[in-house]
Amino acid sequence: MKTQITSLLATVAFAGLMGGCATTAPTELVEARTAYTASNNGLAAKLTPTELHDAWIVLSKANKEFDEHGDTTACRDYAYIANNKLQLADVKARTELDRQKIAEAVKAGVTVRDNQVKTTRAALSSTREQLKEERRDSNAKTAEIEKTAEQLEAEKQARLSAEAKLAGAMKDLATIAAIKEEARGLVITLSGSILFASNKFALLNTAMTKLDQVAEALKAQDSDRRMVVEGHTDSQGSDRINQPLSLNRANAVRDYLVAHGVDNDKITAVGMGSSRPLLDNKNAENRANNRRVEIIIQPSHLSVR
């Protein structure tokens, strides 16, 4: 390219010397020369040297024509063509530059997308791991819930069973004792005559069978309910005798029940003497009813210590 420039400059100089003031170079030729210098110092020299060379050849013809014949039509035609070719060299150079930009953008786009894909894959992998972890937690929670449900079901079945057992025990108990629901609780009343001999507090043998049934019924109650065994006498005899007798009888019943499985801490015994008769003591039948042992199963709200 340097050779071309040198040659061109030499031609121009030669033209200047030879032509001198004879002829002024036509506008087309002046423009072509200027355009060539600009293109040769611009993008075209680097990106479209072949096109630039073609333009130089035609420009050389224009210069030669001018040198030999002056400002002729042919000189102007060659200069015109050279101008077009120089413009084309520049245009193609700019186009090539744009093509390079496109190629670079596409390449960079592929790199960016590759990186994004890698990032997305990493995020996806992380999310999958997180989901697995959450699923494991969820499975553990589900198992825990199922276990709790099973426990609740077992407790429900146990409660139903206990209720059934209680109902059965209370039904059996109803055949040997009076059962009444009062404000102070469930009152089981056993006649004194079936439990003790007159003026005695030792349990009769026949009483034990009945108390076994009572013990079963008491054990079937809710564990948090407290029980009180109350001994009652009729009004015959003095309180000095009746009071301890009633307490001893209550204790005898209590001890028997504890010996047969009733919780020692839940049951107490008190002697009421003749203080709370069911009926007046005017006749033997009423007095017999007044001689009794009551077992009170207190409601839960009264059972709290």
Place this chain on the structure above:
Amino acid sequence: MMKELMMSLAVLGLAGCTAVQIPADRLQQSEASIRGAEEVGASGVPAARLHLQLAKDQTDTAKKMAAAGEQRALLVLARAESDAELAIGLAREVSVHADAVRATEDLKAVRDRGTN
């Protein structure tokens, strides 16, 4: 191509006759360049449209000059061809430049998407 054109002119100059015969392939070449310019959308690009029109006009002029025996006909045809080729280049430049702008915008969009 230009060499052939110059040789044709030289021959004609020597002959000095009144009839100028434009070689068929030279004319075909010029007309093919004009069609090529139209196909790449030169009519839609102002600068290219101007050179396309110059190419057509000069081709017609060259034909008339040849018919009239003017020796300059081949040079005018060469002018026409250079205008047609420039029209093609200019039209392609616009198209490729638009692609380059779009590619740059696409790349920016891809990069922006990655940071959002």
